[in-house]
Amino acid sequence: MAQARRITIRELLAAQGEIARMRLLVGEAGLDRYIDHPRMQKPSLAFAGFIDNLSDYRLQVVGKTELDYLATRSTEEQKKAVDAVFDLRLAGVVITRGQEPPAIILEAARRTDTPLLVSELPSSTFMTNMMLYLSQRLAPVVYQHGVYMDIFGLGVLITGSSGIGKSEVGLELISRGSRLIADDMVEFSRKGPTAIVGRSPDTLRYHMEIRGLGILNIRDLYGAAAITDAKRLSLVVELVPWDQVAAEDRVLGEDSETEILEVSIARVPIPIRTGRSLAVLVEVAARNQLLKQRGIHSGEAFVKSLQERIRKGS
Incomplete structure (x- = not known):
């Protein structure tokens, strides 16, 4: 019988931190949360209020589009949307292009002990490279x-x-x-x-x-x-x-x-x-x-x- 495989955010950061130009911002207490699927998600719809299909065992990637969309909403709407996403106790969230996340995201990550990381790579490059790595690492x-x-x-x-x-x-x-x-x-x-x-x-x-x-x-x-x-x-x-x-x-x-x-x-x-x-x-x-x-x-x-x-x- 095939064995299920997983990788913790701590292990991912150790193996791919330098390659993916990735660093941890907050959420060190949650580094032992794990990913069990090579595909990542972009929580675009989740920030719009639809969180049904958001998986807490996949890496979440937040790019410029998601941050620009959040910026169009009021502070109250931003907090409500971000809190709903982070309350799922996600395995980990990566902000791409080296962008500094807004204070609302930083606070939500701290409150829920969710590892929040920043990568200097563009979203497309980061997701392509990370998917290749995770496909190998998590293969049945x-x-x-x-x-x-x-x-x-x-x-x-x-x-x-x-x-x-x-x-x-x-x-x-x-x-x-x-x-x-x-x-x-x-x-x-x-x-x-x-x-x-x-x-x-x-x-x-x-x-x-x-x-x-x-x-x-x-x-x-x-x-x-x-x-x-x-x-x-x-x-x-x-x-x-x-x-x-x-x-x-x-x-x-x-x-x-x-x-x-x-x-x-x-x-x-x-x-x-x-x-x-x-x-x-x-x-x-x-x-x-x-x-x-x-x-x-x-x-x-x-x-x-x-x-x-x-x-x-x-």
Whole structure:
């Protein structure tokens, strides 16, 4: 199950304060409030009195347009509108273009302990850059058991039951030139509508567990060329006992898929049996997936050719 992600205003300020030319004015007591969505909001309608769709878990961006609009209203109307917005206990509010906020906004932020920040960037630039950062930082994450490899430039996840030999296959693939991304536990995050990127949790990075040998540091054993930090997932190879694959699947190998973070990923079951070179078979599965991505489907072409021969023979 995907884990919900969030970032506090304190963390955001530490990570992006210098980049976004952003500083805190007031509201230090509220710095541990958090954002859980990469999209920001501009409270234009909220300052006009419509606050129904204003989210307290999104960053609010106030630009020149919003401040100019407030200035057209009476002091009483300004206070009423601003108080209604800040009473929602927003995660954080950013004033752009380095503008000094009016005293009414400063007072409302102090009263509600709402972090009020100023960025020197224009609203459009600030929102574009911040959305790119938050999209990465708040991307949905799920953890998957298996060995994750970079094979011929493809991200390939090798799965199977415990003790079936996933790490041993991964180790042989490394000796054949593939690169390790993660062993045992893989962290997958969704970076776009169809893009799933996998990496290793920090504590396990560059390490493999091989029964009989213990924990191995692949970077120390094989060098930096044998490891990489992240890769987009393109294929799931599942190692399964020989007797669990139907006879027709062994011949035709029909395409199948699995779903990770609501994205369909190509899946290939490989039955294991004494004497089979699993590393070679995984490499072939990766090469075959590369061909499919180029529109070349060997199995479909074979079936069509066979059907044509049968039709002509009849």
